[in-house]
Amino acid sequence: MKTDCREFVDALRKVTDADALWRVMLTFFYSRGGIRISYRHVQGDPDRDMTPTIYHDGFPDGFIRRSVAEGYHRSNPISAVALVTTEPFYWSDVETKRKLSDAELAFLDIVRTEIPGNGVVIQMFGPNSRNGTINLGFPEDFPRLEPSELGELQLVGQAAHLAYCRLVPPEEQEAHRLTAREVEILEWIAQGKSNSVIADILGISVHTVDTHIRRIFKKLRVHDRTTAAVKGLGAGLVQNATSGWGP
Known part of the structure; x- marks a missing residue:
């Protein structure tokens, strides 16, 4: 209807x-x-x-x-x-x-x-x-x-x-925008990679990965990796995490 x-x-x-x-x-x-x-x-x-x-x-x-x-x-x-x-x-x-x-x-x-x-x-x-x-x-x-x-x-x-x-508001829009590095890390999270593996792939320290993930959680308003992956990449809300969509 x-x-x-x-x-x-x-x-x-x-x-x-x-x-x-x-x-x-x-x-x-x-x-x-x-x-x-x-x-x-x-x-x-x-x-x-x-x-x-x-x-x-x-x-x-x-x-x-x-x-x-x-x-x-x-x-x-x-x-x-x-x-x-x-x-x-x-x-x-x-x-x-x-x-x-x-x-x-x-x-x-x-x-x-x-x-x-x-x-x-x-x-x-x-x-x-x-x-x-x-x-x-x-x-x-x-x-x-x-x-x-x-x-x-x-x-x-x-x-x-x-x-x-x-x-x-525009200021809130910008505050929740993921950086290119955060988008990249979110993609690896969605593929099930651990922080240490992500660090090896990207050539950065585990501490740096941890920092990025905390920022991702804050921007996506989530508290765990699974929810971040679902919210960022699943069939639902994508808060600036997606570089394109379809179509």
């Missing part, structure tokens, strides 16, 4: 944190036929070498892990094109929007191979260059949405994005 837009707006008024907002978004977009959903928040210049904030649900675990390891956001044309346009479009149509680089075409090949079905990207814009995208993946053979339906999804996405900007 479809969630009514008015119900969604009413629910937005009641959320008090980003996790609750994400749950409300999942309920709405799944009710509209989606089976994979991601929300990406970008602060400032989207081209800068910085990991965005990403929430995701339903994307293949293997794809998410590779996103972290290989930094997919740097060669993802879908979000890049979305953030310089104003109308939602299907993933499969991105090649009609502009000429893509070899790296971007390679990214699309990975998406087609690892993520069945098509999807749409919805762009949102906020205060002080706090912009974002929502990707909504559909089952194979799911009929294309009418322009009016895409417009409705964009209105809902924009409302959700502004709610996120309200709930998460």
Whole structure:
């Protein structure tokens, strides 16, 4: 049963944190036929070498892990094109929007191979260059949405994005951003590596690894390695730990 837009707006008024907002978004977009959903928040210049904030649900675990390891956001044309346009479009149509680089075409090949079905990207814009995208993946053979339906999804996405900007001030956003080294260590944690093994792999001391892990726990608001891996890499909340997502 479809969630009514008015119900969604009413629910937005009641959320008090980003996790609750994400749950409300999942309920709405799944009710509209989606089976994979991601929300990406970008602060400032989207081209800068910085990991965005990403929430995701339903994307293949293997794809998410590779996103972290290989930094997919740097060669993802879908979000890049979305953030310089104003109308939602299907993933499969991105090649009609502009000429893509070899790296971007390679990214699309990975998406087609690892993520069945098509999807749409919805762009949102906020205060002080706090912009974002929502990707909504559909089952194979799911009929294309009418322009009016895409417009409705964009209105809902924009409302959700502004709610996120309200709930998460810029200074808090930056405070919880993982560094490149922390992202790297989180990936090894997710693969089950001990602190001493991570230290050997990265050529740093165990003490340094311990320090990074304490900072990761604080930023992700967790208290153990398993929860950090699940929260950072699993099919749920990814707080700046993911260098890309899918797609």
